[in-house]
Amino acid sequence: MSQRVVVTGMGVVTSLGTDLDTFWNNLLEGRSGVSLIEAFDTSDYPTKIAAEVKNWDPEAHGVDKKEARRMDRFVQFGMAASLSAVRDAGLVLGENADPERVGVIVGSGIGGLGTWEEQHTILMEKGPRRVSPFFIPMMIANMASGQVSIATGAKGPNTAAVTACATGTHSIGDSYKMIQRGDADVMICGGAEATIRPIAVAGFSNMRAMSTRNDEPEKASRPFDVDRDGFVMGEGAGVLILESLEHAQKRGARIYAEVIGYGMSGDAHHMTEPDPDGAARCMKRAIKDAGIAPEEIGYINAHGTSTPVGDKSETTAIKMTFGDHAHKLAVSSTKSMTGHMLGAAGGVEAVILGLALKNGILPPTINLDQQDPECDLDYIPNVPRKADIQVALSNSFGFGGHNATIILRKYEA
CATH class of the missing domain: 3.40.47.10 (Thiolase/Chalcone synthase)
Known part of the structure; x- marks a missing residue:
């Protein structure tokens, strides 16, 4: 008989908040996280708006300061949301969970685009010897999963989905199936992204996929409305702790919901x-x-x-x-x-x-x-x-x- 699987912890990094209560309250109040882009000069761009995570400080979210310098922004987001979810679940690996039975799937649709941009600029302007030795491990799309595993000590299944905008849901669904068939007791799973970068905004803009309602940023994302004119890019991370029901009950975990399909x-x-x-x-x-x-x-x-x-x-x-x-x-x-x-x-x-x-x-x-x-x-x-x-x-x-x-x-x- 396959295991029942439940959600015992959650963590977010979003333009609407980086803790569950703030995020949820802003959603219910109908607040928009969209504003004019501050990350770079958008003067020459048709789209000048996005849902940015403002004033980001990875250290304030439990990410080691030294390690954060070797992480792309998407990895920092994934780490912060994962650590928050682990805390929310009351999960302590080695105490109430066997590290070898805890896995990680925190995917990214695009990966370290910011690192790509920065290091390519260095290559073109200063030559190959100035490219960071951390370039590759910083930008590869599986590195949120890798870093979360290292930080938490999770030694179970570890992989990363890369399916564009379906990544986060595939990560959760695949984790659900892993627990259901007995490959793990607990999975840290979700998605992370940080693509509010010049090359991404240019690419999506030239596809004519993004909204150009720059004079009213908060009203730009308007799904199902007759005047919608494209999506508005956001960034951040969302991570869940999935557990077998038996494991969750054994350690007295609070349960948010059950995954059933x-x-x-x-x-x-x-x-x-x-x-x-x-x-x-x-x-x-x-x-x-x-x-x-x-x-x-x-x-x-x-x-x-x-x-x-x-x-x-x-x-x-x-x-x-x-x-x-x-x-x-x-x-x-x-x-x-x-x-x-x-x-x-x-x-x-x-x-x-x-x-x-x-x-x-x-x-x-x-x-x-x-x-x-x-x-x-x-x-x-x-x-x-x-x-x-x-x-x-x-x-x-x-x-x-x-x-x-x-x-x-x-x-x-």
């Missing part, structure tokens, strides 16, 4: 354009894995990036998956507040799912002033909603046609 699919369609059929197959697989009826799901945290094509495609996919029940579902896109955190999005949104189930409150989709007629579901516009939801689902879809869905249920012993 995971689905994956590939669009086999287009490099960047989503296919609703792929997303629908992904959701259906997660529902089948959970062994529940579609009608049992009460809330969806949508991928909902605020792109004209993406939001319409996800709406279609939800209707393909749920039929008549689609119009009875509560759906929201919290990217309206956090921005799109790329590889970290699924981790942060899984945290939101867990908090929504535990607290009985669903966060809103802000800036939904005039709903697109082709996006005709209940998107919880602008204000949170009290709802005793028993089962909730989170979607993440990435460039390349990578789709991931996880399902959480309110925990009952």
